[in-house]
Amino acid sequence: xxxxxxxxxxxxSANAMHDAINLRKNASTWLPVPEWQRGVSILADDSIAAYAxxxxxxxxxxxxxxLSCTNPAIHHAWVRALDAVVDPxxxxxxxxxxxxxxxxxxxxxxxxVLGEVRARQITFTAGQxxxxxxxxxxxxxxxxxxxxxxxxxxxxxxxxxxxWVDFAQTEHRIFVLLDLPTAPWQQTPYQxxxxxxxxxxxxxxxxxxxxxxxxxxxxxxxxxxxxxxxxPSVVTYDCPGGGSSQYSWGGFDCxxxxxxxxxxxxxxxxxxxxxxxxxxxxxxxxxxxxxxxSRMSGSGSFGLNPMLGIGSSTxxxxxxxxxxxxxxxxxxxxxxxxxxxxxxxxxxxxLQVDGDADPTGPPHTALLPTDMVxxxxxxxxxxxxxxxxxxxxxxNPQPSTRQRRPVS
Amino acid sequence: xQAAERDVxxxxxxxxxxxxxxxxxxxxxxxxxxxxxxxxxxxxxxxxDRRADTQPPRLSSFWRRAGTQAVVRVDLFECASVxxxxxxxxxxxxxxxxxAIVRRTDAAIGDVAFGTDSVVLFARANLVVLVRxxxxxxxxVAPIAQALDALILGRLKAG
Numbered sequence: 236x237x238x239x240x241x242x243x244x245x246x247x248s249a250n251a252m253h254d255a256i257n258l259r260k261n262a263s264t265w266l267p268v269p270e271w272q273r274g275v276s277i278l279a280d281d282s283i284a285a286y287a288x289x290x291x292x293x294x295x296x297x298x299x300x301x302l303s304c305t306n307p308a309i310h311h312a313w314v315r316a317l318d319a320v321v322d323p324x325x326x327x328x329x330x331x332x333x334x335x336x337x338x339x340x341x342x343x344x345x346x347x348v349l350g351e352v353r354a355r356q357i358t359f360t361a362g363q364x365x366x367x368x369x370x371x372x373x374x375x376x377x378x379x380x381x382x383x384x385x386x387x388x389x390x391x392x393x394x395x396x397x398x399w400v401d402f403a404q405t406e407h408r409i410f411v412l413l414d415l416p417t418a419p420w421q422q423t424p425y426q427x428x429x430x431x432x433x434x435x436x437x438x439x440x441x442x443x444x445x446x447x448x449x450x451x452x453x454x455x456x457x458x459x460x461x462x463x464x465x466x467p468s469v470v471t472y473d474c475p476g477g478g479s480s481q482y483s484w485g486g487f488d489c490x491x492x493x494x495x496x497x498x499x500x501x502x503x504x505x506x507x508x509x510x511x512x513x514x515x516x517x518x519x520x521x522x523x524x525x526x527x528x529s530r531m532s533g534s535g536s537f538g539l540n541p542m543l544g545i546g547s548s549t550x551x552x553x554x555x556x557x558x559x560x561x562x563x564x565x566x567x568x569x570x571x572x573x574x575x576x577x578x579x580x581x582x583x584x585x586l587q588v589d590g591d592a593d594p595t596g597p598p599h600t601a602l603l604p605t606d607m608v609x610x611x612x613x614x615x616x617x618x619x620x621x622x623x624x625x626x627x628x629x630x631n632p633q634p635s636t637r638q639r640r641p642v643s
Numbered sequence: 644x645q646a647a648e649r650d651v652x653x654x655x656x657x658x659x660x661x662x663x664x665x666x667x668x669x670x671x672x673x674x675x676x677x678x679x680x681x682x683x684x685x686x687x688x689x690x691x692d693r694r695a696d697t698q699p700p701r702l703s704s705f706w707r708r709a710g711t712q713a714v715v716r717v718d719l720f721e722c723a724s725v726x727x728x729x730x731x732x733x734x735x736x737x738x739x740x741x742x743a744i745v746r747r748t749d750a751a752i753g754d755v756a757f758g759t760d761s762v763v764l765f766a767r768a769n770l771v772v773l774v775r776x777x778x779x780x781x782x783x784v785a786p787i788a789q790a791l792d793a794l795i796l797g798r799l800k801a802g
Contacts, residue, residue, distance in 0.1 A: 475761035476775040478740030481716075485697045500689065500705060503716055503777025507740045534651060536742030554741070559759040565742030635645050 237304050237312055237392040239403040241269035244284035246299035246368070248425040251415060253294050255284035257425045261436040262490050262643055265427045269299070271405055278406060279385045283435045285410035286348075286376055287523060296349070296371045302357055302364040309394065314369075315354035316388035318347055319404055347386040348409055350374040354393075376411065381445040381454050381522055383438075384409045410438045413454055414523030418639045419487070431641060433521050436493050441518045451524045455582050456605035458519040459570070462511055462584030463545055463603055469495060471546025472585070473505035474554035478564075481505055483513040483528075489642040508568045511545060511585035513640050515570040519582070520639070526582060529575035530636040531609070532566035533629025537622045539563060540594045543587040543601055550599045553586065563626065568636075569604070575634040577609045581617050588620035595623060644737055652733050656746065661755040665725045665768055671799050672769040676719060678704050682794055683787060685709050699723070699731060705777060706787075713780035715787055720771040728766045729755070735764055735771060752788045763788035767795045 244255035245268050251257075260266045271282040286296070302314060350373030357364045390403040415422060421431040444461025448454035466472070473479055481502045482488045488502060492514065495501025506514075509528065516526035539552035539562055552562035570582040583604040588594060590602025592615075602620070610616025612627045622630040644652075653659075680688035686706035694701045702719040720735070722728040736744065736757065744764070747756045753765030753772070760783040762775040772795075774788045 471779075473775075475759075475779075476739075477744040477759065477762050479762065479773070479775060480738040481777070484718075484738055485694075485701070500714060500777070502703075503705070503714060504779065505775075505777065507738075509738070509740070532648075558761070559743050559745075560741050561743040563742055564740050566737075566740060568740075633648075 236306050236309065237302060237314070237402050238273065239390050239405070240273050240301045240303055242271035242282070242405065242407075243269035243299040243366075244407070245270070246297070246366075251287050251290040251422070252292070253297055256287055256290075256412070256415060257422050257432050258283070258285055258435055258438075259427075259430070259432040261434045261493065262430050266435060269301075271407065273403075276405070279387075279408040282405065282407040283410070284407065285412055285433065285435070285438055287412045287415045288376055288379060289414035289523065291376045293377055296374055296376065297368045298352065298371065299366050299368050300364075301366055302359075304359045304362050304364075307362065310359055311395070312357050312359070313354050313393040314352075314357050314390070315399075316352035316369075316390045316405075318351055318373075319387035319389040320347065322351075322389060348375045348379050348384045348411055349386045349407075352388060352390075379411045381413060381442055381448040381457075382411055383442040383446075384411060410435070410442050412438070412442075412521070412523050413448070413451060416523060417520045417525050419517065419641045420521055430643065434489070434642070437489065437518060437521050437642075440493075440496060441521045444518065445522050448522070452606045454522045455515070455519040455524045455526060455570070458522070458524075459515050459582040459584045459605045460603060462514045462518070463587070465496075466544075466546030470504055470506045470510075472544040472553065473507050474544075474557045474560065476505055476507075477559045478507040478554070479505075480507050480509045482510040483640055487513045487517055487640040487642045489517065506545065506585075508564075508566075508583075508585045511583070512568040512570050515582050515584040516639065517642060519570065526570040526572060527575055527637045527639060528568060529571040529638070530566045530568045530633045531618075531630050532564075532633055533631050535629050536561070536563035536565045537626030537629040539626065540621060540623055541589060541596070541599060542621070545585050550589075550597070566633075567621065567630070571609075571632075571637070575637045576632050577611050577618070579609060579632075580606050581609050582606065583617075586621075588617070590620070594620040644734060648737070649733055652736055655742075656733070656736060656757070658729070658733065661746075662729045663726055665754045667768050667796075667799050671802075672724065673795060673798050674721070676702065676721065676770070676795070676798065678702065678717075683790055686715070686787075689714060699727070699771075708780065708782070711780070712778065713782070714777040715780075715784060716773075716775050716777040717787070717791065718773040719791075720773075722769045722771060724769055725754075725766075728769050728771050731771050732757075732764070732766050735773060750785050750789070752785065752792050756788070760785065765792065767792055768799055770795055
């Protein structure tokens with residue numbers, strides 16, 4: 236009788252204060268809106284949306300749906316959607332009141348981030364509702380953390396003085412971000428030719444790595460850990476190739492990186508620091524962080540303290556003993572905050588430094604640099620942990636190299 | 644890259660010794676070089692990506708050693724001239740984190756070449772070529788670089 240035809244989460248591409256943000260699937264594939272379509276969207280991953288917590292704040296979130304009715308005698312109906320997980324069909328009999336109490340508790344504890352669809356009356360004209368805005372209630376976005384979530388709705392309609400009747404169930408993958416993605420990601424222009432709109436293929440990993448984060452620092456740290464932990468099974472430091480850029484040469488070959496993450500060849504298993512800095516900053520910025528890729532270097536190379544390069548379990552200066560190396564970096568690149576100066580903070584997904592009082596020798600205490608001030612010589616901060624005492628004068632921030640490589 | 648950075652790299656790699664020098668005359672350049680899979684015997688061409696929107700345009704290819712999972716990556720950068728190719732070599736050297744990638748004169752590859760047994764970066768005429776391992780393997784890549792160099796020379800002679 237009544238059927239749900241479409242649901243649009245991003246129904247207003249001009250802002251993200253009441254609805255989902257602008258997205259695309261990847262470099263080559265557009266994400267159509269409405270995100271859910273009857274007969275097309277079956278699984279949660281067939282209907283994807285992302286919300287930026289800082290934009291939503293305490294605002295009422297809405298979706299836009301279209302419905303139709305096959306009975307020409309019906310011109311009006313009330314429509315709503317319940318959380319299908321915490322509001323399954325109730326049992327009959329005297330257990331009903333207990334069921335109501337339990338589901339109220341469950342909703343409070345684990346209810347999906349989008350909550351439920353508030354009931355409203357729909358008018359059908361020639362059997363069609365046209366686009367109708369529905370407010371969401373019991374949403375948890377204002378207090379949510381970064382992560383991928385699944386929303387399952389149980390859609391119901393009610394005719395005048397009737398009871399609620401189930402007529403559809405839908406599933407949606409909902410990514411929760413701290414804020415609007417920052418560069419290289421864009422929100423405008425919202426058109427298919429813009430490949431810099433945030434990719435859901437990227438959010439899928441960003442949200443897993445940044446899971447549970449409620450601050451930019453925690454999200455960036457999570458992404459940094461996620462990237463570093465790709466070694467050695469997915470990527471490893473490019474010792475054979477002299478530490479050459481495999482994914483970040485002339486831009487970020489994000490398509491190849493995602494292929495690699497999914498078990499394909501991508502651009503191969505080797506990465507260097509520029510690649511890792513690009514992975515970290517681009518994937519963290521997709522969550523609303525604000526990182527850059529920037530280099531440190533000097534007039535010559537700088538010697539290295541023992542470290543654990545990505546994919547390595549041996550404490551040694553990077554690529555120690557390999558041809559084409561000399562226990563030194565000609566430059567190093569990391570994800571960096573603000574102006575990428577000595578007083579700004581770095582997130583290095585490429586290596587772990589020695590975190591104890593003496594980073595120049597054993598014993599070693601592995602420390603992944605996250606939210607660590609770059610520092611000056613003698614501070615005991617990132618610079619001192621990475622470079623040998625003799626190398627530190629050549630390990631200087633180079634903020635002129637600050638960039639955010641476009642994705643392709 | 645900043646001018647000062649470029650100067651440091653040029654000095655480190657003795658740019659003045661090889662810049663502008665080519666075994667072929669300056670007006671002979673290669674355009675739209677394509678790879679069909681027959682160029683490297685013993686390898687199967689896995690994937691080719693042509694990027695015309697990069698500067699310089701780039702042809703990246705991935706070659707799988709026959710009977711193994713080992714993959715070698717070849718990038719061909721098509722510059723406008725010999726001089727541009729040699730300038731781009733400096734940009735390319737700036738993509739190596741190691742400071743110990745040095746010039747090679749022992750392997751007779753290109754007009755000028757850099758690298759090790761596992762990575763070769765060379766320029767021939769207006770092309771810059773980078774051959775490197777994409778996955779772990781023990782074999783050296785210099786023979787691949789030499790085969791590609793011969794291919795380029797053949798194209799140059801054919802006009």
